[in-house]
Amino acid sequence: MTNNETGRKIILSVKDVLAGYDQVPVLFGVSIDVSQGELIAIVGSNGAGKSTLMRVIAGLMKPSGGVVEFLDRDVTNIPAHKKVPLGISYVPEGRRLFPKLTVCENLELGAYVENERSEISRRLEEVFSLFPILKDRAGQTAETMSGGEQQMCAIARGMMSKPKLLMIDEVSLGLMPSMVEKVLDALVQINRGGTTIIIVEQMVQEALEIAHRGYVVQTGKIVLSGKSQVLLDSEEVRRAYMGM
Amino acid sequence: MNTFLQVTIDGILNGMIYALVASGLSLTWGVMDVINFAHGEFLMAAMYLTYWLAFYGGVDPLVAWVAAGLFGFMLGWLVFRLVVVHCLDKTPMAALLATFGLSMMLKNGCLYLFSPNYRVLSGTWLEGKKIIAGSLVIPLPQLVTSIFALLMVSALYLLLRKTRLGWAIQATSMDREAAELMGIDTRWILTLVFALSGACVGVAGGLMPMYLAVHPEVGSLFSLIAFLIVAMGGFGSMIGAFFAALLIGLVESYAGFYAAPVLKYVAVFSLYLVVVQWRPKGLFGW
Numbered sequence: 001m002t003n004n005e006t007g008r009k010i011i012l013s014v015k016d017v018l019a020g021y022d023q024v025p026v027l028f029g030v031s032i033d034v035s036q037g038e039l040i041a042i043v044g045s046n047g048a049g050k051s052t053l054m055r056v057i058a059g060l061m062k063p064s065g066g067v068v069e070f071l072d073r074d075v076t077n078i079p080a081h082k083k084v085p086l087g088i089s090y091v092p093e094g095r096r097l098f099p100k101l102t103v104c105e106n107l108e109l110g111a112y113v114e115n116e117r118s119e120i121s122r123r124l125e126e127v128f129s130l131f132p133i134l135k136d137r138a139g140q141t142a143e144t145m146s147g148g149e150q151q152m153c154a155i156a157r158g159m160m161s162k163p164k165l166l167m168i169d170e171v172s173l174g175l176m177p178s179m180v181e182k183v184l185d186a187l188v189q190i191n192r193g194g195t196t197i198i199i200v201e202q203m204v205q206e207a208l209e210i211a212h213r214g215y216v217v218q219t220g221k222i223v224l225s226g227k228s229q230v231l232l233d234s235e236e237v238r239r240a241y242m243g244m
Numbered sequence: 245m246n247t248f249l250q251v252t253i254d255g256i257l258n259g260m261i262y263a264l265v266a267s268g269l270s271l272t273w274g275v276m277d278v279i280n281f282a283h284g285e286f287l288m289a290a291m292y293l294t295y296w297l298a299f300y301g302g303v304d305p306l307v308a309w310v311a312a313g314l315f316g317f318m319l320g321w322l323v324f325r326l327v328v329v330h331c332l333d334k335t336p337m338a339a340l341l342a343t344f345g346l347s348m349m350l351k352n353g354c355l356y357l358f359s360p361n362y363r364v365l366s367g368t369w370l371e372g373k374k375i376i377a378g379s380l381v382i383p384l385p386q387l388v389t390s391i392f393a394l395l396m397v398s399a400l401y402l403l404l405r406k407t408r409l410g411w412a413i414q415a416t417s418m419d420r421e422a423a424e425l426m427g428i429d430t431r432w433i434l435t436l437v438f439a440l441s442g443a444c445v446g447v448a449g450g451l452m453p454m455y456l457a458v459h460p461e462v463g464s465l466f467s468l469i470a471f472l473i474v475a476m477g478g479f480g481s482m483i484g485a486f487f488a489a490l491l492i493g494l495v496e497s498y499a500g501f502y503a504a505p506v507l508k509y510v511a512v513f514s515l516y517l518v519v520v521q522w523r524p525k526g527l528f529g530w
């Protein structure tokens with residue numbers, strides 16, 4: 001399937017997804033399309049349902065309605081661990097590194113579904129060149145690193161499965177502004193390397209500035225979507241999320 | 245002095261075997277917060293298996309331990325899939341009560357099938373063999389069992405620390421969702437862990453009939469000591485369990501010899517009380 005606007009292949013298609021926790025509905029019919037090579041920003045205030053949407057796509061929870069298609073295949077009810085080999089990687093909110101394992105062991109687990117030793121080493125080199133600090137920290141346990149280093153490690157771990165789609169939730173949470181910029185730069189670089197990326201952010205301006213397109217989520221619905229520049233210029237977005 | 249050395253050696257030999265039995269328990273607690281109350285009965289079942297293999301099949305325990313280990317592995321696998329999996333993520337009491345029921349079932353099952361008789365194997369290859377050095381006597385059945393135990397515990401430790409599978413097990417224990425996101429089938433990992441725990445007691449139970457009588461209650465004492473070891477070492481800590489097991493083996497041996505055999509367990513439980521006063525989460529707990 002291809003997107004009419006971009007002419008590129010659609011790799012992820014979410015249609016009318018309903019989801020919630022213990023009978024409390026959170027998502028009320030969410031639909032998004034992501035094309036090959038895009039960098040998409042999903043923005044919205046706290047509690048809007050962004051992470052829930054990511055969890056549904058990653059397979060951590062099953063939607064009560066709707067369909068998730070990845071590479072033209074229905075993956076709605078496939079559990080998370082079986083989605084990794086298909087090429088979906090989710091860096092969850094709060095990093096969720098394995099605190100008592102070393103940086104190197106965390107990264108190795110990122111490539112858990114890959115068995116070829118030489119391929120794993122190659123990927124390690126790749127993420128080390130993207131985040132050189134991780135190489136110095138390789139033997140250290142993850143919990144001993146600073147917040148920024150942990151976020152880099154989490155992104156690097158997410159890259160280790162060589163995903164076709166990388167989803168990153170709240171990359172900026174708890175980071176200094178200078179660190180946010182550094183991490184976002186790295187994401188742009190990863191995207192230029194050909195990996196399709198979805199970032200979920202509460203820092204709306206920063207996210208839309210690097211993304212091609214964006215979706216605005218409000219109480220479980222997509223209320224606005226389009227080219228980043230259009231969203232950045234729109235009255236509603238500026239008023240609601242950028243305090244202007 | 246020689247007596248002291250002898251008593252020390254006896255304590256260490258016992259401690260190693262305790263370490264193997266306890267490491268299985270420590271593993272399931274550490275990885276999935278499940279206390280397997282039937283752990284001791286897994287041991288008992290494996291001992292019966294070895295006993296009957298020797299009695300009817302003429303298979304020596306030095307061979308039968310392989311079968312007992314596999315039996316323990318499969319028993320663990322089955323019990324996890326049939327019972328424990330339904331108790332995960334519920335109150336810790338759920339798994340506790342379910343496995344307690346299972347332990348009753350296994351114990352009474354063996355009582356019904358095999359009677360309460362103490363069964364002692366005779367004519368095993370190592371029977372009566374010992375190493376004698378001066379006035380020191382080291383019985384071979386115990387020595388061999390301890391060495392096996394030490395090897396098993398070391399192998400388990402290396403598996404956890406040095407292999408990708410081991411990291412996946414640790415990851416599953418730290419954050420199951422994050423582990424899923426790595427592509428780790430965490431349900432399979434938990435099943436495997438329970439099966440490995442069963443294999444530990446399976447191997448121990450496979451060798452112990454060389455020098456220990458088999459009866460339906462034999463697992464109870466061992467599981468009590470194993471619980472004590474896991475608590476004393478720090479819940480979920482393999483290293484803690486290892487040292488606690490050695491300590492308990494030694495204290496039991498010294499108390500049994502220098503005080504009185506009836507005071508063995510008084511000393512062991514007192515030791516536990518002292519340790520938790522000093523370190524409430526156990527030697528290596530955090």
Ligand SMILES: Nc1ncnc2c1ncn2[C@@H]1O[C@H](COP(=O)(O)OP(=O)(O)O)[C@@H](O)[C@H]1O
Pocket residue numbers: 021026044045046047048049050051052053
């Ligand atoms: N594990 C959970 N159990 C129950 N409710 C949850 C859980 N996680 C999130 N929620 C609720 O779902 C809604 C959406 O949450 P979330 O998807 O995390 O929003 P966002 O990521 O946009 O901040 C919130 O109202 C939140 O309270």
Ligand SMILES: [Mg+2]
Pocket residue numbers: 050051052093169170
């Ligand atoms: Mg969120």
